[in-house]
Amino acid sequence: xGQEKVLMTGNEAxxxxxxxxxxxxxxxxPITPQNELTAYMSRRMLEEGRVFIQSExxxxxxxxxxxxxxxxxxxxxxxxxxxxxxxxxxxSYMAGMELPGVIVNVMRGGPGLxxxxxxxxxxxxxxxxxxxxxxxxxxxxPSTVQECxxxxxxxxxxxxxxxxxxxxLADGRLGQMMEPVTFAHLPDAxxxxxxxxxxxxxxRQPQRIVSLHLNLDExxxxxxxxxxxxxxxxxxxxxxxxxQMDDAEACIVAYGTSARVAKESLKRARQQGLKVGMIRPIxxxxxxxxxxxxxxxxxxxxxxxxxxxxxxxxxVRLGVEGKKPVYHTGRCGGNVSxxxxxLDELHHCCQKTQTATRV
Amino acid sequence: MSxxxxxxxxxxxxxxxRPDTLTDAPTHFCPxxxxxIVHRLVAEVIDEMGLRESAIAVAPVxxxxxxxxxxxxxxxxxxxxxxxxxxxxIKRVQPDKLVLSYQGDGDLAAIGTAExxxxxxxxxxxxVLFINNAIYGMTGGQMAPTTMLQQKxxxxxxxxxxxxxxxxxxxxxxxxxxxxxxxxERVSLSxxxxxxxxxKAIKKAFETQLAGLGFSLVEFLSPCPTYWRMNPVEALxxxxxxxxxxxxxxxxxxxxxxxxxxx
Numbered sequence: 001x002g003q004e005k006v007l008m009t010g011n012e013a014x015x016x017x018x019x020x021x022x023x024x025x026x027x028x029x030p031i032t033p034q035n036e037l038t039a040y041m042s043r044r045m046l047e048e049g050r051v052f053i054q055s056e057x058x059x060x061x062x063x064x065x066x067x068x069x070x071x072x073x074x075x076x077x078x079x080x081x082x083x084x085x086x087x088x089x090x091x092s093y094m095a096g097m098e099l100p101g102v103i104v105n106v107m108r109g110g111p112g113l114x115x116x117x118x119x120x121x122x123x124x125x126x127x128x129x130x131x132x133x134x135x136x137x138x139x140x141x142p143s144t145v146q147e148c149x150x151x152x153x154x155x156x157x158x159x160x161x162x163x164x165x166x167x168x169l170a171d172g173r174l175g176q177m178m179e180p181v182t183f184a185h186l187p188d189a190x191x192x193x194x195x196x197x198x199x200x201x202x203x204r205q206p207q208r209i210v211s212l213h214l215n216l217d218e219x220x221x222x223x224x225x226x227x228x229x230x231x232x233x234x235x236x237x238x239x240x241x242x243x244q245m246d247d248a249e250a251c252i253v254a255y256g257t258s259a260r261v262a263k264e265s266l267k268r269a270r271q272q273g274l275k276v277g278m279i280r281p282i283x284x285x286x287x288x289x290x291x292x293x294x295x296x297x298x299x300x301x302x303x304x305x306x307x308x309x310x311x312x313x314x315x316v317r318l319g320v321e322g323k324k325p326v327y328h329t330g331r332c333g334g335n336v337s338x339x340x341x342x343l344d345e346l347h348h349c350c351q352k353t354q355t356a357t358r359v
Numbered sequence: 360m361s362x363x364x365x366x367x368x369x370x371x372x373x374x375x376x377r378p379d380t381l382t383d384a385p386t387h388f389c390p391x392x393x394x395x396i397v398h399r400l401v402a403e404v405i406d407e408m409g410l411r412e413s414a415i416a417v418a419p420v421x422x423x424x425x426x427x428x429x430x431x432x433x434x435x436x437x438x439x440x441x442x443x444x445x446x447x448x449i450k451r452v453q454p455d456k457l458v459l460s461y462q463g464d465g466d467l468a469a470i471g472t473a474e475x476x477x478x479x480x481x482x483x484x485x486x487v488l489f490i491n492n493a494i495y496g497m498t499g500g501q502m503a504p505t506t507m508l509q510q511k512x513x514x515x516x517x518x519x520x521x522x523x524x525x526x527x528x529x530x531x532x533x534x535x536x537x538x539x540x541x542x543x544e545r546v547s548l549s550x551x552x553x554x555x556x557x558x559k560a561i562k563k564a565f566e567t568q569l570a571g572l573g574f575s576l577v578e579f580l581s582p583c584p585t586y587w588r589m590n591p592v593e594a595l596x597x598x599x600x601x602x603x604x605x606x607x608x609x610x611x612x613x614x615x616x617x618x619x620x621x622x
Contacts, residue, residue: 024452025448025451025452027448051451051452053447053451053481055444055477056473056474056476056477057473059438059441059444059473059474060441060444060447060473060474060477061444063437063438063441063444063445063448063474064444064445064447064448064451065448066435066437066441066444066445066448067417067435067444067445067446067447067448067449067450067451067452068448068449068451068452069448070435070445070448070449071415071448071449071452071453073452075448075452089438089441090438090441093436093437093438097435097436198415198433198434198435198449199415199433199453199456200412200413200414200415200432200433200453200456201411201412201414201431201432201433202412202413203412206427206430206431206432206433206434207433208427208433208434208435208436209434209435209436210418210427210434210435210436211436212424212436
């Protein structure tokens with residue numbers, strides 16, 4: 001795989017990008033719709049002389065990631081929604097132990113076993129910590145196969161930079177769809193030195209990596225230290241895309257597959273004379289509140305298409321601060337809205353807000 | 360005068376001193392607890408085999424959690440029961456290191472049953488030090504998977520009854536059925552001679568790992584006077600009179616011996 005573009009599924013592109021990012025160990029457990037990623041890694045990791053284990057469970061997989069991460073190596077795991085719930089145990093420990101690691105969630109319908117259709121219903125879990133305790137994880141949301149590759153590559157850098165777990169939040173459609181993708185701009189990464197790693201106490205004092213702090217004040221200090229790190233991430237790592245926001249009178253806020261569909265709705269709306277723009281969050285945590293806040297002073301309303309009953313809409317409302325109406329649209333249960341459905345909802349919202357303005 | 364002062368300095372008995380791998384921190388263990396004995400044995404063997412700079416341990420959730428305060432080696436934490444999975448993740452990317460998973464009976468044989476079975480089954484080249492005291496210590500004396508029938512605990516107040524609570528699990532015998540396990544031995548901490556057997560077992564387990572033969576585990580029948588409601592001397596007797604009858608000490612599996620036979 002050299003300079004040329006190749007046709008790959010999102011799942012496979014994630015795997016190849018991770019290999020280029022220098023992942024030394026991959027641990028996974030089968031679950032649809034991310035199985036192509038585990039299968040890809042089972043072949044490619046061994047070709048590269050790196051570690052692959054099909055673990056006995058997601059609980060074990062994330063703990064194996066923990067073990068390779070305390071060793072100072074880049075490690076990852078992937079799963080889909082129900083499996084990610086199991087991984088939350090280990091993610092919480094990794095956050096407490098300040099360990100880098102990349103966790104890919106190719107979301108499917110829920111709650112419970114749900115189904116294997118694409119969904120965005122793990123947003124709250126992905127952006128609010130997810131497991132127990134006071135912690136955050138960086139969350140990256142690709143909307144194309146190319147971006148699946150780019151963001152996974154970035155995820156390893158961010159994880160090492162901040163010594164924190166990073167989630168890549170894709171969905172079943174992104175995982176399964178094929179698109180042309182290039183890896184030419186993703187050179188074989190050189191991970192940074194990790195003097196904190198457990199490599200045997202040779203020529204130095206023994207080291208420990210733990211999340212246990214029995215002393216209440218000591219844990220409080222640890223919590224405060226983590227809080228400062230999260231504040232720095234919120235300041236430095238916000239990523240988003242703005243589309244035709246300059247003259248927009250209505251603003252779509254969408255990520256991932258919803259954003260892909262909404263881009264087509266935006267195009268059609270413009271053709272019909274509606275001045276619609278879009279903010280596409282790329283980091284879901286830290287969330288791009290600032291562009292939403294700025295847009296709230298200019299647009300008439302916000303429309304938030306999601307493949308859920310409405311989860312990210314709460315972050316949009318936090319950014320809008322009640323200045324303008326914020327509407328949800330979308331399908332759930334593994335369904336995806338069509339561009340026409342979102343366009344119809346845009347027209348509907350226009351009418352609603354015009355009525356409101358007249359009153 | 361100066362020579363008199365020097366003569367008064369207490370001399371340690373020959374051969375008995377704190378191992379280099381053991382810190383001088385006072386342990387948090389209850390009087391008569393077996394954890395301190397195993398900690399010391401592990402430290403002695405690491406010293407004798409010259410492995411202090413290449414050893415990495417994983418501490419469990421439970422009474423063994425503070426191992427990093429007592430061992431002068433690199434130590435990682437693990438979630439409850441996931442200790443062998445973390446050890447796997449370490450060993451696979453650092454195959455040249457001595458990797459230890461230190462676990463109690465709740466950690467290993469209840470919440471971590473899947474992890475221990477699959478780690479053994481993959482033949483992960485790690486050593487598990489398994490403290491079987493038939494009770495949950497850290498949380499206040501509840502029934503463990505290895506609690507004996509009729510044994511009274513905080514959650515089997517009239518005694519463990521098979522029909523209600525299930526039967527004690529025999530970990531070594533269970534793991535012996537798996538092709539990936541290479542060396543499994545159960546030892547007792549009931550007497551100095553048994554403790555010495557325990558040390559030999561640890562050494563053998565480390566040698567098995569260093570030779571790359573696969574999964575090794577030493578199970579220690581270990582006293583918990585606090586939650587057995589006994590004094591330390593009674594607890595040691597109880598190991599011989601009760602625990603050892605349910606969990607017979609001995610080598611349960613030894614691939615090195617089997618391979619020797621074949622050759």
